[in-house]
Amino acid sequence: MTSQGAGAATDGAGRPSLTTLPVGDHGLLIELPTPRDVEALHAELLRRAAAGTLPAVREMVPAARTVFLDGLADPSALAAELAGWRVPPPTADDRPAVELPVHYDGPDLAEVAALWGMSADEVVRLHSGTTFRVAFCGFAPGFGYLTGLPAHLHVPRRESPRTRVPVGSVGLAGAYTGIYPRSSPGGWQLIGRTDAVLWDPRREPAALLAPGTPVRFVPADATVPTPRTAPSRTDRAPEEPAR
Amino acid sequence: MTDRALSVVRAGALTTVQDLGRPGHAHLGVPHSGALDGPAHRLANRLVGNPASAATLETTLTGCAVRLRTAATVAVTGAPCPVTVDGRPAPWGAPVPVPAGAVLEAGTATHGLRAYLAVAGGIDAEPVLGSRATDLLSGLGPDPLADGAVLPLGSPYGPPAAADAVPHAGPAAELVLPFLPGPRDDWFTAAGLRTLAAGRFRVSAASNRIGLRTEGPALERARDGELASEGMPLGALQVPPNGLPVLFLHDHPTTGGYPVVGVVPERFLAAAAQAAPGTPVRFARIGRRSRPAARPS
Numbered sequence: 001m002t003s004q005g006a007g008a009a010t011d012g013a014g015r016p017s018l019t020t021l022p023v024g025d026h027g028l029l030i031e032l033p034t035p036r037d038v039e040a041l042h043a044e045l046l047r048r049a050a051a052g053t054l055p056a057v058r059e060m061v062p063a064a065r066t067v068f069l070d071g072l073a074d075p076s077a078l079a080a081e082l083a084g085w086r087v088p089p090p091t092a093d094d095r096p097a098v099e100l101p102v103h104y105d106g107p108d109l110a111e112v113a114a115l116w117g118m119s120a121d122e123v124v125r126l127h128s129g130t131t132f133r134v135a136f137c138g139f140a141p142g143f144g145y146l147t148g149l150p151a152h153l154h155v156p157r158r159e160s161p162r163t164r165v166p167v168g169s170v171g172l173a174g175a176y177t178g179i180y181p182r183s184s185p186g187g188w189q190l191i192g193r194t195d196a197v198l199w200d201p202r203r204e205p206a207a208l209l210a211p212g213t214p215v216r217f218v219p220a221d222a223t224v225p226t227p228r229t230a231p232s233r234t235d236r237a238p239e240e241p242a243r
Numbered sequence: 244m245t246d247r248a249l250s251v252v253r254a255g256a257l258t259t260v261q262d263l264g265r266p267g268h269a270h271l272g273v274p275h276s277g278a279l280d281g282p283a284h285r286l287a288n289r290l291v292g293n294p295a296s297a298a299t300l301e302t303t304l305t306g307c308a309v310r311l312r313t314a315a316t317v318a319v320t321g322a323p324c325p326v327t328v329d330g331r332p333a334p335w336g337a338p339v340p341v342p343a344g345a346v347l348e349a350g351t352a353t354h355g356l357r358a359y360l361a362v363a364g365g366i367d368a369e370p371v372l373g374s375r376a377t378d379l380l381s382g383l384g385p386d387p388l389a390d391g392a393v394l395p396l397g398s399p400y401g402p403p404a405a406a407d408a409v410p411h412a413g414p415a416a417e418l419v420l421p422f423l424p425g426p427r428d429d430w431f432t433a434a435g436l437r438t439l440a441a442g443r444f445r446v447s448a449a450s451n452r453i454g455l456r457t458e459g460p461a462l463e464r465a466r467d468g469e470l471a472s473e474g475m476p477l478g479a480l481q482v483p484p485n486g487l488p489v490l491f492l493h494d495h496p497t498t499g500g501y502p503v504v505g506v507v508p509e510r511f512l513a514a515a516a517q518a519a520p521g522t523p524v525r526f527a528r529i530g531r532r533s534r535p536a537a538r539p540s
Binding site for chain 1: 266267268269270271272273371372381382383423425426471472473474475476477478496497498499503506507508509
């Protein structure tokens with residue numbers, strides 16, 4: 001392993017700026033300053049696990065600002081060791097992105113267009129023109145929280161969650177975009193749907209998206225169809241450009 | 244259909260197939276799952292000669308009844324309940340030989356909540372990610388039992404283990420949950436933490452395999468808002484905005500955004516699995532605060 005220089009939140013020697021919190025008898029929650037640091041430390045943990053130099057661990061769960069390790073024999077020993085690690089910054093992922101064909105006809109497309117201050121066509125272009133990455137998973141097997149949208153395009157959840165979001169729905173909430181692997185209640189703003197199978201326990205791997213996977217959305221239709229249940233947004237001025 | 248099967252005569256309130264669960268997949272959003280009362284599941288398997296990994300049936304309060312298509316040794320453990328074979332009393336917590344075609348019934352629990360019914364050979368449902376457990380949060384594994392359903396059985400592993408006496412403390416009148424503070428105890432005021440340590444809570448009827456919910460005094464928060472989502476351990480005491488702790492059981496979500504005030508070690512979760520709604524709950528801190536006390540707000 002070589003250090004390619006300090007990441008955003010490392011000291012000059014590439015040592016991570018992190019806080020460790022004990023979680024029960026066998027867990028350790030590692031807090032990091034930025035999602036980029038989470039990505040770097042998670043990659044380093046995976047490298048060490050593959051090399052057999054990481055203590056045995058039952059679960060390793062990266063999230064927005066943390067990596068959670070559970071099933072450790074001695075969490076405090078690992079916590080002490082972590083402070084001296086050299087963690088290289090995340091490298092550009094050279095894996096080809098998983099491409100997901102999307103029908104951009106979600107019921108909240110017009111709502112998102114209004115929030116973003118642009119037309120539905122522009123939402124589609126922007127969303128499908130972004131390379132996303134799975135920051136972490138949760139909520140349901142195969143549900144990945146995908147990052148990549150700039151902060152000014154983060155949208156709130158719907159005030160009233162839907163009781164049933166159809167399988168394959170592509171949604172936005174906060175900093176994330178995601179795809180519902182199965183039908184469930186949900187409060188994300190739905191802009192489209194995909195026929196891709198996000199989760200199939202008979203498949204290896206069962207989850208199409210795992211932490212770190214790069215993802216691109218590809219418009220499945222030549223033109224953007226009218227949203228299925230387009231809410232009227234004539235009361236909002238969509239002309240304000242995105243910051 | 245092979246003879247090595249059982250048919251469900253009475254599914255009961257909620258009966259699921261359980262084993263040791265599917266740990267190691269939390270990063271994909273897959274819950275641990277598995278038997279909530281691990282010791283009772285293991286004992287039932289041992290009594291019929293199965294390894295601990297064999298799948299058993301986990302019942303909820305009202306038990307269940309199954310008809311065996313083949314003669315097999317069966318054992319019922321966990322919550323004490325009347326056991327019958329074709330209506331005749333049979334021992335609880337012991338190997339019971341059941342003839343082909345006979346109905347084995349585990350009745351309503353006399354105390355406790357969840358009984359475990361093991362059949363020699365185990366329930367041979369299709370494994371998902373190496374486990375036959377029903378996961379109610381994400382819908383993995385076999386469906387909960389329904390009247391008339393047929394479940395395949397595996398071949399017996401060998402002679403049942405001898406057991407002269409079955410150790411069983413029995414569910415206590417009060418559920419005491421020892422917990423280690425943190426990782427987010429600093430999200431609560433000193434008064435909120437005193438409420439956790441001294442408050443009188445009860446098991447809520449809204450409890451399930453995902454979480455044991457409590458009713459009682461709300462914990463006062465030192466800070467508002469939500470955490471960024473983070474990994475959630477088995478045994479987490481997560482506190483949603485209503486201030487009432489939820490103990491995360493085996494089907495819990497793998498990430499979440501509400502603060503975890505403490506963690507109940509896994510060895511104490513079997514007792515929680517047997518606490519019926521209305522049972523008084525006390526939380527007992529067994530370690531120091533993870534950080535200096537938050538300022539009272």
